[in-house]
Amino acid sequence: MANKMSNVTEEEAFRDVISTVDKSGKRNWIFPKMQKGKFYKYRTYVSFVLLALMFGMPFIKVNGQPLMLFNILERKFIIFGLTFWPQDFHLFVLAMLVGIVCIVLFTVVYGRLFCGWACPQTIFMEMVFRKIEYWIEGDATKQKLLAKAPWSAEKFKKRFAKLSIFYAISFLISNTFLAYIIGVDELFRIITDPPSEHLAGLSIMILFSLVFFFVFAYMREQICLVVCPYGRLQGVMLDKDSIVVHYDFERGEPRGKIKRKKPTPTAKSPSHQAFKIGAEGVQLQSQAATLEPELGDCIDCGLCVRVCPTGIDIRNGTQLECINCTLCIDACDEIMEKVDRPKGLIRYASYNNIVEKTSFKFTPRIIAYTAVLVILTTVLTFFLATRSDFETTILRAAGVLYQEVDENTLSNLYNVEMVNKTTKKLPVSFKITSPPNATIKMIGQKKDLVIPEQGMEKGSFFIELPKSEVKVHKNKVVIEVYSGERLIDRVNTNFVGPIK
Ligand code: SF4
């Protein structure tokens, strides 16, 4: 029992240390080894598409409007050309709820697929900044040497070049980020007008650039490890059926280094049983007989650890620090190819896939969760697509009851607010359909209100009603809103008369 306990403690010992913090509590700078491979290639393609979309979308205009805009200051949001106003708040709440449920369900089934393939932090860090770093400073070994080397002209030149490019890209990201918030037109105004006219805008631009620079030049993987709330929630969202980047411990253990290779392997994997670990190291199985345990497929080369951008050893199992970047898969596949063993010792799999030695398949659970995801997304899409382009709010003026126009007529004062979400001006008129003898009298010059494109207009009017039709204190009124001959909205309100 005590032995078993000590084994568990030993196996779990890796949980007592953080790969990016040394024993004295200082930052352990990670120098991941450059690794290419199938997954890296596909991730590069995906990142190019996502980067093009991210940088391009604020510049794409539909009917003169940006494809995407999140103008918090003016409370105006455009998503794929559709303008959303504060009046669409219910859709926003729905989208948030759907988003949260989707994130949880998606993570339960597919693990941190998003982190590795689509997260902006990973894409910029691994596909932009890291590539530049490799280009200027070389692979991990050269980077380590440069970091340790005393300051020289060469070191200064490399660091200056790297950090200048990092800042330039951070500036670009900051400008793009601002373009999503204030729109490209306003952004160009800030850039081209004299600086004195946009001191606040320029300050924000520089501040954002410095923040992005700090994130990618210094914080790096720490964002994923300690800042990102999604990363922190992994522990409660993943289970033994979640598909994550996994080391096949059933196949890989016990791990051990290769010394010599048996000429004609006959094992379950081409050379799986060709090695035995002995006092002098790895020997041929035939020589070692049954003295030492048979080795698994992991040759303990450590490459999967050296390529990891968060510095962890995936062979210890699923860990919070793993952003599922797939670099260890590519590294291990490369090694397996070299030692003539099947690829996939590290692969996308669930814990149960590994234990039960089954490959990934769509289980009823995955299908059910995916179906819920599709249904929720469809419902949200339906609500977005059928959202009305026009909103009318009519409220009786606060603090005013009714007025007597003459001995036969009463009137109520109303305020109207209309939002036009389309890209065309909209002249509107009102018609009361109930009660039949009610009339409407606009206040001011505006007989017909004209609502500007993607804008709002306010107005006031009286509704007059013959006393004979005011039967109760609160009388229901139905007002139809027309643009030309087209009915665009119908609003219910109340007409207040004397208390009876
Ligand atoms: S363990 Fe593998 S997948 Fe996870 S972060 Fe490290 S290299 Fe990427």
Ligand code: SF4
């Ligand atoms: S890369 Fe593969 S073989 Fe090498 S240590 Fe990692 S798991 Fe073992």
